Amino acid sequence: MPKLKPLGSASYAMVVFLCGGSSLFAQTYDVAIMNGRVMDPETGYDQVANVGISDGWIVKITTDPIEGTDVIDATDHVVAPGFIDSHTHSSQKYALNMSMMDGVTSAYDGEVGAVHIADWYAREEGKWSINYGTCVSHELARMVVLDGLTIDQPSDATEVFDLRALASAEDGVADWSVTRANIEQLNQIMAIIDKGLQEGALCAGSTVGYAGTGISTYEQFELQRTAARYGRATGVHGRFHTSSQNPEAPLGFDEVFTNAYLLDAPLLYSHNNDYGWWEIEEKLQLARAKGLNMWSEYYPYTAGSTSIASDQLKPEAIGALGLEYKDIMYDPSEDKFLTDEEYASISADDPGRAVIVFNPAREEWLPQWLRVPHMVVASDSMWHSEDLGADGDHTEFAGHPRTSGSHSTVLKLARDNDVELMFTLSQLSYWPALHMGGTGVKFLDVRGRMQEGMAADIVIFDPETVAPGSDYKAKMQGTPPIGIPHVIVNGVFTKRDNEPTGELPGQPMRFPVEDAPRQVKVDTQVWLNTFTLQDGALDGVGPSFGKGD
Known part of the structure; x- marks a missing residue:
């Protein structure tokens, strides 16, 4: 399939004319979705209507009859924007297909991430059934610098557990996790981060929660500042995550929240589904009220992995x-x-x-997460020990059922708990697109919405029956959901009549590659010249509070 290109106003008008704006043409659309309940969480549009798709775009939404080369009867089904998952760890093709079968049309890793970003995107091109992307990995950068690992090929979360074991194999010490970086090492780590951002990574990703001993607060600040120089978000698995004792989990949030606030930078707080989540969500809502682009995730299970x-x-x-x-x-x-x-x-x-790992407290919290604004659904999907391939047997998958069932689980839980469906679609589709799109990812500005002129990333589901097929039992952890018969990515069916089609229309979510780095190295003398009195003058930012006019 040729790559989908954004439509300007003139070209969009031409497509509308050629595909249905004139009665001269009887058969108009590549795909016509008929009689479905079309729901758009951005505008609140909620009506039984017909949807016309051509060249990968939603061209028409109307209550009038339409025709198409390919026609789907969506009677008694919801026609919604495809789900967007900000926390997908696996680049294994079977795991990706599990996400797609669950209604996901775009997914990226906003936490662990990858290194060798340009090579990673080149490696993945043309291999995904859904749209794809990644952040640049703080953890892998630390492994290279502090553990001396040679990572000369694109590597992502699929390899990270093996790399963690390798990092400590020689001396029993996982330096990436427990060792503080000196200034020279800090600059080397940030050079890897900067290179990834220069090559188009969606954000910087930090697993400081797994390296709380090793990552100093200044290193965390410098990571977020490196991303902020590009105007990009940092995705964070927070320090002290899950801790209910001092230091409590919200202190880890306060660290990265303060950095983002001072840097005027976006912040994605990963899987905020453990102790202290309520405090963190309150602070995030206060931040958004001040115009800051900060948001969080949850996955709908009482166990993590x-x-x-x-x-x-x-x-x-x-x-x-x-x-x-x-x-x-x-x-x-x-x-x-x-x-x-x-x-x-x-x-x-x-x-x-x-x-x-099960957490009994989540049983009380989970129904509450369904009602938190801008708390988006993100699966934290995992991989199998071996890639089962695109056509693998789902009974062979051994792992957390969140990979195959997060989004259908949310739809079922929302139904059972009387949560408005439009709100749930905002958690699944619109808010993920809104926030990451707000960092400058234009690809997402035309997704997460069911409107004319938007990309045709669409999920069709039965609101009365949709439910996960997977659970924690062996042989059941990868079972596809029920009630999601069709998934469309860039105008192409990737799931049709409950079966994967084998099509690979996924396109990259990525920033443009830049010609030069933006890194500013940490230098002690430069810091002293900037933030302390030197030769009778203060050259730094200085306090504005208390200054005379």
Whole structure:
């Protein structure tokens, strides 16, 4: 399929004329979606109507009859903008297909990310059933500089657990996680970040929550400042994430929130679905009221998933929560909950193994997340130990069911809890597009909306029956949802009559490549000259408060 190009007003008018603006043409649209409940969360449009698609664009939404080369009867179904997922870790094609089957039409990794960004986009071109993108990875940059890993090929979250194990293989120390960078190392780390942003990465991604000992507060500030020089967001897995004891989880948010506020920079706060989420959401709403582009995510499960050797899963952290491994830690590869002894053995021998960890408190919180404005749905999707391929058997997938069922789960929960469907579609489609689009990603300015002139990324679902097919049971973790018969990406069916079509129309979400870096290296003498009194003069920004006119 040729790449979709934005339509200017003149060319859009021409498409409208050729595809239906004149009665001279009886058969008009490439695809006609008939008699569906068309819902647009930006304008509030909610009406049974017909949708005409041509050349990958929504050309017509009307209650009048239309015709098309390909016709879909959407009676009793919702026709909505395709879901946008800001937290997709896997570039494995089977995992991507699971997301697509769940209604996702655009996905990017806004947390772990990748390195060698230009090569990553080149590698992925033409291989995705959905639109794709990535941030540049703080964690992988630290591995290169502090652990001395040679990462000379594009690498992303799919490799990160193996790289974590490799980082500590020689001396038993994961320097990326526990070692402070000196100024020279800090500048080397930021050079990798800057290079990724120069090559078009959507944002900078930080897993400081896994490296709270190693990443100094100044390094975190410098990371966000590096992204801010490009006007881009930083996506953050916060320091102290999940902690209900001092230092509490919201302190990790306060750190990156303060940085973003002072830098006038966008902020994406990852999976805010644990302790302290209510405080964080209140602060985010206050920030948006001041005009700041800050938002957060959740996924609709009472369990999370990460590598077994993560700091947040160590005995002291689990004990502080009053929990025991045998009750909360499930190993999908073994299909069983782990004892203390099994945890200790596996975390030592296979530290990168993915486990599922239950949090009982989420049972109360989850229905509340369904009603939080601008808290978007993001799956935190994971990969299988081996890529099962685009046509893989879903019973072979072993992992968290959020990969295959986050979005359908939200739709079912919203239905069960009497949440307005338009609000839910805002969480699934519109707000993800609005906020990342607001950082300058023009690709998303024409997505997340069901309007004439928007890209034809569309999901069609039955609001009365849509539900996940997957759960935590073995052989069920990758089961596709029910009630989502059709998915369209850039005007092409990627799911038709509940089956994947095998089409790969996904296009890259990416900033334009820039000719020169924007990095400003940290230098002690420059700092002193800027922020302290030198030779009777203060050259820095200085305080505006209290100055005379």
